Amino acid sequence: MRYELIATATFGLEAVVKREVEALGYRVTRSEDGRITFTGNEEAIVRANLWLRSADRVYLKLAEFDAFEFEDLYQGVRAIPFEEYMTADAAFATDAVSVRSKLHAVPSVQAVCEKALADRLREAYALPAAARLSKTGAKYRLRISLQKDRALITLDTSGAGLHKRGYRTANVDAPIKETLAAAMVSLSFWNENRLLCDPFCGSGTIAIEAAMQARNIAPGLGRRFVSEEWHIIDPLVWKTERNAAYAAVRHDLPLHIHASDIDKRAIEAARENAAEAGVEDCIQFESLSFSGFSSGSASGSVGSAGGGPPAERDFGIVITNPPYGERIGETEKLRGLYRQVGAFMRERPTWSLYLITTDKHFEAAAMGRPADRRRKLYNGRLETTFYQYYGEKPPRM
DSSP: OOOEEEEOOOOTTTTHHHHHHTTOOOOEEEEEEEEEEEEEEEHHHHHHHHSSSOOOEEEEEEEEEOOOSHHHHHHHHHHHHGGGGGTOOOOEEEEEEEESSSSHHHHHHHHHHHHHHHHHHHHHTTTTTTOOOOSSSSEEEEEEEEEETEOOOOOOOSSSOOTTOOOOOOOOOOOOHHHHHHHHTTSSSTTTSSSSTTTTTTTTTTHHHHHHHHHOOOOOTSSSOOGOOOTSHHHHHHHHHHHHHHHOOTTOOOOEEEEEEEEEHHHHHHHHHHHTOOOGGGEEEEOOOOHHHHHTTOSBBBTOSSSSSGSSSSEEEEOOOOOOSSTTTTTTHHHHHHHHHHHHHHHHOOEEEEESSTTTTHHHIIIIIISSSSEEEEEEEEEEEEEEEOOOOOOOO
């Protein structure tokens, strides 16, 4: 059966998610703020959840209609053939969001939609009108998005957000989301033959996501999804796609990734997370300040590559999420750290920098020149800028 699917994305990452969907072989029919719509069958639901690195969730679109009154909403939802997706004992719940719509009371929107869904199931399964549904079966979450009086009704196929890969068992303060880290790597010019450094690695997310991309490890391979319980997807499809994903991993690919942080606890967490992700053998973690990294104090062994300390090599790429300094009094201290980053890059014309920060003065204060490209992104609820500085291209192999 063909479905209309929606991969949601953090603002600013729509183009990245669109490329990922197209790389899976699916045709994108619509691209808009925060949503990439494409078509596919049951396998598409499975593959999208297993393989999309930068998307937030994958939804199955059920209906779209105008809803100016609660009666419009009730009738529109009740008209959806839920019996095609759910059994009579489906454990369903609803959540809603309303933006610039007449139906702005979210709790009321959820209640009306839940009643319409329940009434449809009772009718479809010939249950008494007052019968209480058991809700003991597979889980379903109905998502209602109202925008300018237009209702979009979807089912969440992912469950927990796609950023929850399952490998981050150890954490630190202010971690970057896995989906955002993956997008930062995708937006860079890094590839498996080049040195990658993250001198503010925290719990190691950027380095781990880079290693997983290079080794072709499906980001959803180590977790479960709510739609695995649904009867519309044969369990054999999940098994087949997971087996194919395992077979696609490039286990022996040598990588050159160095990740460091001044916080020893962060490095311990990063090592633990990398081991959980299955990429601990290709990332070198070290407890170092940025000045220690930039002065060449870092170890000379980077993954499977030698060639001296990372800072002394050519054509390196820095992809990093440094401290932001949201608290009062920290800004100038961090500006000093950012100036060290700028000095490091100016001394190395072959290196490239990809850095995300809330500091809107990074270009002038730290680098002394505009970025080659910048992109507004959101790290959680923080508005940030992703600054991209391109170094010289390495010679062709």
